[in-house]
Structures are given as structure tokens and as C-alpha cells.
Amino acid sequence: QQQVKQSPQSLIVQKGGISIINCAYENTAFDYFPWYQQFPGKGPALLIAIRPDVSEKKEGRFTISFNKSAKQFSLHIMDSQPGDSATYFCAASRQAGTALIFGKGTTLSVSS
């Protein structure tokens, strides 16, 4: 049973474009939803996170949109840059600081 479903598996965006990655979850007990960024050969690093009491959070070019009723959340990368080329994972947990359940990842390539 896959508790966090992520799409698309891969994404190609032109420089300056908007990258959008979507995730859906099943467990209504989840209350923490982070996005992680991973470069080849490295460990993932936290990019941005949200809790279900807000519908949107923005940090620089990165925005999380959260729809509690639909049990969906998405990552938007505005003005995508070649340096954003990486694998992105959405995740969820019941309590901040506890074990995360990850989606399968999206490989983003930003062409110059």
C-alpha cells in the first residue's frame, strides 16, 4: 500500500518555466508535509515544508500548495533554473520529527 503517491516520475522544463510536482496521500492522520531535494550521490535535503492548517507556503521561488479536502499537495518551482535539476521527493508524517513516508520521487531536468 503506497501511502504517498507522487507524479510525474520525470519532468523536463525549459529555463524560466514553472515546474509542478504533485503528491497525494491517504492517511488523514498525517500532519506534516515536506519536500526534499536530492542531487546525484548526495543525501536528500529539506527544501520546504507545510502543515495542514495553511493552504500555501512560499519560500523564494518554491511554493507548496496544500488541499486538505482532496488530500493533495504540490510543489511549484517558479523561474526554473538548470541548478534546480535534481530529484524531488514529497513526504508525510504523523508528527513533525518522526519517521517520514516518502513518495517515489520526480527527476527534474531544466534545459538551458
Next chain:
Amino acid sequence: DGGITQSPKYLFRKEGQNVTLSCEQNLNHDAMYWYRQDPGQGLRLIYYSQIVNDFQKGDIAEGYSVSREKKESFPLTVTSAQKNPTAFYLCASSLLGANTGELFFGEGSRLTVL
């Protein structure tokens, strides 16, 4: 520098051998985790520990064992019972109940079974 150190970075093993992956953190975090990463599969939880001398199985614990004798250390043993051990293994840590909820990851250990 504070952080998580995993070793070795690369490891080759013959079938039937047990191997132990090291994970050390100097962040004074309570909780530590082991994840396995395979292409197209995301990160899957193997084991986690929230306190010394206690740990819980994750989704794919079969064929693995761990110990938590010190707060700073959480080694993972890949036993010969693990059917498909070739993978990228990631260790992480976090503060329990922290407002940020961030998991800090090491740089990983890549295990290849020959």
C-alpha cells in the same frame, strides 16, 4: 561541523556475507533512521530509533538489524538473509517534537553485492 557521517561511502560484498554500515551524528538528535533508496522506488524506511536501546521496524526490516547503544550512533547490519541488498542506504536524524520536523540526512552508503 555538525552533521551525520556515514561510512563507508562505497562497499562491495560477496553473497552470503554480513556487512555493517556506520552512522554517527553530532547534532544531539534524539531520533535516528535508516532508509533504503532504489531507482524509481523512493526512500523506504528500514528501522528507526527514538531513544537509546530502543528501535522499531520500518516497512522493509526483513534481512536487516540495528543497534542503538549510544545516542550518537545507529549502525545498520545487512545480513545474508536480505534477498536483494544492492542499494543506496541513507541514515538520517531528527529532534523529536521539533517544530521544524526536519530530518537531516547523511551522504549515503552504496552497497553492491557481487
